[in-house]
Amino acid sequence: MWEFLIPLFAATVQSGTPILYATLGEMMTEKGGVLNLGVEGIMSISALAAFWVSLVTGSPWLGFLAGGLGGMALSSLHGFVCISCLGNQVVSGLALTILGVGLTHFLGVSYVGLSAPGFFPFDFPLLSQIPVIGDIFFKHNMLVYISFVIPVLFWFFFKRTSLGMHVTATGEMPAAAAAAGLKPIALRYFAVTVGGFLIGLGGAYLSLAYMHLWSNGISGGRGWIAVALVIFAFWRPGRAVAGAYLFGGVMAFQLRLQAMGTNFPSSLLLMLPYLLTILALILSAWRGKRIDAPAALGTNIEPEG
C-alpha cells in the first residue's frame, strides 16, 4: 500500500506546484479587484520565455526569472487595458489566453522535442530523512521548495503589512481607498503585475522542472484550473495550497491509472477539478456562507467628475 501511496503523493506535490504558483498569482490579482482570465495564456508564454532563456544562457535560474517577467509583461498589458483604458476585464482576459496560447504555439514550434537546462530533484538536507513526510515533500527540485514558502509570504503580506491591506482595500472598495489618501490605480497595477509574475513562475516550472522538454500545449488547462481554484479557495492562500495539491493529486492519479492500463476514461478524471469547484460553490451557497470575493472584483475604477 505505502509503496503505491508515497510515490503518488510525491507526484501530487510535483504536479500541484505549477497550479499553486498560478493560483496564488491569480489570487493576488483578484485581491486587487482585477479578474484575469488570461492565466492559461500567461502560463504558456512564460513557459516558453523560461525555456528559451534557459536554453540560450544555460542558466535555469535566469530562465525561471524570465518566466516571471514574461508573465508580468503580459499581465501588464491586461492591466493597461482594464485599469487605464477601463476595458472589460473578462473580454481582455479571454483575449489574453487566446493570444498567449496561440503565440506560444507559433513561436515554440521549432523547439518541440528540445530540452533546456532545468531543475532536478535532490534530497533536502535533514528534512528528507523524516519518514513518509520526507519522501513526499522533500525529495523534489528547488522550485517546489520555493513554492512551500510563497503561501506563507502571501498570507503574511495580506495580514501583516500595510501594503497588503491597501491592496485588499482597493479590491474591496477603491473609493474608500482613495478617500483614505491611497492610490487605487497604482495599487491595482501592483496587484496585477505581481500576480502576473507569480503566474509566470508557474509557467516556468512547467518547462524547466516538470516536462524538461518543450512540447506544444504545455500549460494543458492548468491556467483554467487556477482560475477555478481561486474561487474554490475563497481567496485564502491556505486553501489554495490544499486545492492545488488536491487537483495535482487528481492529475497524478490519472496518469498512474493510464500507466496501469485500466480502461477508466482519464478525461472524466481530468474534469474533476472543475466539477469540484462547482460543488464547492454550491456547498458554500447552500450553507449560507458568504463567498469572500473581493467586493469590487471585476469592476473598473471610473474616473470622477
Add this chain to the structure above:
Amino acid sequence: MPELKFVRPIHIRPLPEGTQPVVSLKNVTKRFGKIIANDSITLDIYPGRIKALLGENGAGKSTMMSLLAGRYPPDEGVIEIDGNPMKFSSSKDAITAGIGMVYQHFMLVDSMTVAENVLLGQEGSFFINPKEMMKRVGDLAETYGLDIDPAAHISDLSMGERQLVEILKLLYRESRILIFDEPTAVLTPEETSKLFEALWRMSEQGKSIIFISHKLEEVIALADEIAILRHGKIEGEFDTNAIESKSDLASRMVGKEVLLEVNREPAQICEPVLEIRHLTGLGLTDINFRVRKGEVVAIVGVAGNGQKALIEAVTGLCKPPVDTVFIMQKPWRKFFAESTWNRSMCYIPEDRMGLATLRNQNMVDNLLLTTRKGFSKGPWLNKKRAEKDTLALIKKYDIRPGRIHALAWQLSGGNLQKAVLARELYREPRLIIAEQPTQGLDVSATEEVWSRLLEARGMAGILLVTGDLNEALQLADHIAVMYRGRILGMLPTSDKETPGKIGPLMAGVID
C-alpha cells in the same frame, strides 16, 4: 420653537473676539461644464464651533465640501488654512492639512475590521500588528467616549456605528476641521441624538465642525452659526440665535421668492383604483386609505417610517397579507395575475438609475423595459415602432440629449426622470405610484414633472410618496402623514390649517 425633535446639547456659543478662522474660502468658484456648482463662495470656519451649511438638494453643498476635501481643485479663488493659501492635488493633501470628511455614503471597507478601516493609509509602518492596531483604535475610541468594538467587521455594524468609525478615522488623523455631509440621513433618531452629542464634545475640544444638511430642525438644534447656500451662492450667514423660527429659516433657505407653485385645477374624481384595508405587517400597522381616479394622495413622513414597505406592498415587490391591498377593485393577487402592460399600474421609483432604468442601455431599450408587451407580436419585437415612439416621446417631453441612442447614464438626473415619466405615462396607467419624483431635480424639471403628474389625473389616480412637503401641498388632494408604520392623519389640502398640522404629526405628536 416648540416643535423641535432634538434637545439642544449646548447653548449657542458666542464667537470670542479676535478669533482667527482655521479655514477661509475666498471667492471659490467651481464649474461642471456649463453648470456653476459653486459661484464665488467666501466663507470662514472658526475653531471650536459648529457651522451648519444649509441648502436644498443641488444647492452646491457637496461640491463645496469636495473642494475642501481635495477631491478636485476650484476653478477660481483660493482656500486658505490658518491664513496660508493651499492647493490640494489629492485627498491626501487635504488630510495632511487637517481636513477630514465623512461622506454621505460611507467610505468603509465592509470586509475589514473597524481598526483596519480607521488606520487604513495611516498604519505608520510597513509591517502591521493587528492586536496593536486594535488597541490603538480602542484607546482612541475611549478617549472620545465613543462606544465601538475595534475588532468588529464593518458588515456587522449598524449605520450609526459605521458613522462612528468614520468619525474615528478623522480623529485618528487629528483632523482639525471635520466635515459631515448629511450625516443624519441614514440614522435613527436615537443615533442622531448620539451623533449630536459626539459632535458637540468634539467641538468643545477645539475641532471645527461643518455640518451639511437640509433638515432645518437639526441645524437649529446643533449649529453655532448657519450659512445658507442657494444656487451655488452663499445667501446668508448668521448666528443661530438670530433665527426666530423654523419657518423663518425655511424662508431664508428658499429665498424671498415664493415656493414653487403649480396651478392645480380640480379633476373629476371617479372610481377607486387603489384601496388599502387594515394592512398590518411588513412593519406597518393598520393602514387604511384609498386613491380614486382623478385624485392625488400624498404620503409624507420622515424617511424610514414605513413608506418603503407600503410602496413594496402596493407595487408587488413584496407580498402583503391577504385581502389588504386592492388594485382596480381586485385583490392584490388577482390583479397581478391578470395584469397587462398598459391601462394598469405604473411605478416611478425613487431609484432612477437602478430600479427604473438600465444605465448602459439606450433610450429605446429603456422604453421597452416596461412597455415591451406593447411592441411584441409572439416572440418578435417591433423595434422600428419602438424607435419611432421613443423619438416622439423625446420630442414631447423635451428629453436631452435628444438622441434615441443616448445611454441612460449619459442623461442628467432631470432628463432621466423625464424619460422614466414619459415611459410610464405612455402605458396610460390607471394607478401611478410616484416615489420622490422630483428629488434632486432643478426647478424647471420639477415643474415639468409636477404638471405632467397633474395632467395624468385625467386617466389615473396617483399615490405620491414624498419627503418634500411643498410637493405634497402642491400636488395632493389629501396628505397622509406616516409615523412608525402608521398613518397618523389624512389631511385635506383644501384646509388652510393642514400645512401647520403636518410637522407635529411627522414627529409623532398627536393632540
